[in-house]
Amino acid sequence: MVSSSILGQQLDDYTRIKHSPSQSDTGLPAGWEVRHSNSKNLPYYFNPETKESRWEPPAGTDPEKIKHYMGTYHSSANVRPDGAGQHEGKIRAAHLLVKHRDSRRPASWREAEITRTKEEAMSTILGHEARIRSGASSLGDLAVMESDCSSARKRGDLGFFGKGDMQKEFEEASFALKPGEVSHVVETASGLHLIER
Template identity: 35%
Template sequence: MKSRTVCRLILPVLIGAYFALTSVLFAEDKKAGPGDVAIVNGKRITVIELDQGVESKMQLLARRGQIPDQTQIADLRKTVLEELINIELLSQESRKKGIKVEESVVGDRLKALKSSFTDEKAYADALSKDKMTESDLKTRIEKGLLIQELVSQEVVQKVTVSPEESKAFYKDNPDAFKQPEQVHASHILIKVEPKAGDAEKKKARKEIEDILKRLKKGEDFAALAKQHSACPSKEKGGDLGFMRRGQTVKPFEDAAFALKPGETSGIVETEFGYHIVRVLEKKQERVVPYEEAQESLDKHLKDVKVQNEVSRYIEGLRTNAKVERPIADTAK
């Protein structure tokens, strides 16, 4: 299939949302207070939890360069509230079914989370900022793992894909299995900043010309890349792996796709500076055979089924649950 993600499971979305919304302490079980946005079978979800959840989502959008307007923020609040309700319903169901997770598994997950911080102080500061203790965090991690195990037992393990389904999808969606021409390239980059003056450009040009001369004399491309290239790929001898058209800047793409395997370009100028490109191998455009695509295809089809079944499972929990929305009910 095409090398892109074709679907997302609702489970990782829910679990991801849960951990993104862990910046406040658990609400106590009691009657609705003035700051409650929902009560799920007696369990409160507070305005603070909702606000923190929305803020987490806003930060994710900002990192992608997306700034929602007021209408979009209102819709986002509704979405986050429904996610919180779903998470609470799944958590309650996991407890009803007596699902357990080993303390060691929780500990391993906590250790992995802590390792993402630069040091103990950064970790402690993050907990303090979110008004949490490590014990609170462990409880939340455990809750997320319980939900994950519940969905695994009740949905994922029960979903199957037959060979007939898989082959039918392959036959009915031929475009999904077209693989475009690809080239496996390495390069050496002498970087030139966008605001560089003539003297800096001249110096960079001289450096890339000297490297090209050395290559023509038979020096090793990978060794020169490691020594001179300004691209992170230098650590792999300049190896960029396989690329398709449209994945890099046009001058580089044109040079790479014009070369035959084993050939080296002249000097290629792009917005990043000066390059020398070498093509290692090429793959022509083709249709991926069913036998080669089957494993990833079966996974895709199962993912789609699981997504739909998890949605149905949650709807079933909602049907049998008492979900109150005090603020919305008051506004009616």
């Protein structure tokens, strides 16, 4: 429900987004708005009347409208392909995540409650993989609108990580890739991933 990481922050640590979208723009239920966390550099959902804040959209959100709104206003189109400084023993990867109802946390920035089956999620991610492999889209471009991970705002970029930082299946697949290579579908407790090193 309410993220403890948000509750632990001071409200002045957050700023209201610069534009004032209407409810019809965002697809959010009445009383809810999108704000931006300065500490995490990510958008979140806030209800000023109830003071409730959450990472996932509240129940009653129109999934298509919020997906397009967040993809338009809350994604970073210019993620640097290399980090500053040395990251010895670490790699950098981006991913596109498709969750299903049996995922560890079946909710995302796009949907308050994910009800698709694992089979439906597999069909969806295989479609994404086909678009990437055909050159019709890049993983980053698809992640902005289609990934169920909050890293979608950063084109799926997870930054640098080392051994032991990620779930075992994700780590093994990531480290096995050559730079620039995209994995086939990788399954973890979080859902189904396509990974680009």
